[in-house]
Amino acid sequence: MADNLTVEQRKKNMQHIKSKDTKIEIALRKALWNKGYRYRKNYCLLPGKPDIVLTKYKIAIFCDSEFFHGKDWEILKPRLEKGKNPDYWVKKIERNIQRDEEKDQKLNFMGWTVIHFWGKDILKDTEQCVKVIEETIFNQKLEEVDDEEEM
Numbered sequence: 773m774a775d776n777l778t779v780e781q782r783k784k785n786m787q788h789i790k791s792k793d794t795k796i797e798i799a800l801r802k803a804l805w806n807k808g809y810r811y812r813k814n815y816c817l818l819p820g821k822p823d824i825v826l827t828k829y830k831i832a833i834f835c836d837s838e839f840f841h842g843k844d845w846e847i848l849k850p851r852l853e854k855g856k857n858p859d860y861w862v863k864k865i866e867r868n869i870q871r872d873e874e875k876d877q878k879l880n881f882m883g884w885t886v887i888h889f890w891g892k893d894i895l896k897d898t899e900q901c902v903k904v905i906e907e908t909i910f911n912q913k914l915e916e917v918d919d920e921e922e923m
Contacts, residue, residue, distance in 0.1 A: 796835045796891040797823045803898045804905070818884070820875030829909050832879050834872070834888045842869045843890055885912070 792814050801824060804811060815825040815832075822832035842848065842865045852861045876886045885908055889901050 792823075794835065794837075794891075796837070796889075796894045799898050800824065800833070800835060800889065800894050800901055803902050807902060807906075809905075818882075819878040820871075822879075822886075826905070826909075829885070829912055830883060831885045831887060831905065831908060833905065834886070835891060835894060836872070836888055837891045840865065840868055841872060841888075841890075842866070845869065 797813070801811065801813065804824065809826060810828075812825040812827060814821050814823060815827075818825065818832055820832075820834070823835045824833040825831070826833070836843075838844075839848075845865070848865075849862060852858055852865070855861070872888070876888075879886050887905065887908060889904075894901050
């Protein structure tokens with residue numbers, strides 16, 4: 773993956789990558805808000821500080837960028853290995869993938885439902901992402917009814 777930017781240009785680009793209130797987070801949050809869902813953002817009381825948390829339903833939502841969270845890693849990894857500073861990037865993204873799995877396990881153990889969305893999926897079809905969340909809530913409510921009937 774050849775870099776067309778100078779070192780200074782790349783540095784400037786990397787410094788401007790935000791960890792909160794990204795376009796993808798804002799798009800999904802607006803769609804949820806318009807549907808009447810209330811949430812916490814970057815909820816620091818949970819492992820991994822989920823981007824959006826529906827505390828009422830114990831749902832933690834992560835809005836992941838494709839590059840930094842390793843979407844299609846089998847395809848991306850060989851491209852990175854050919855680019856600049858491959859040791860750094862491969863190690864960084866593999867650690868991000870591992871950290872994502874660890875925080876998901878912790879949240880699941882705590883009784884939370886974890887949902888991940890890729891950034892491009894959010895931007896391309898926000899409504900579909902909201903449907904996934906609504907289906908998760910619906911399934912949780914069905915499970916609660918089933919649990920009550922068993923008692």
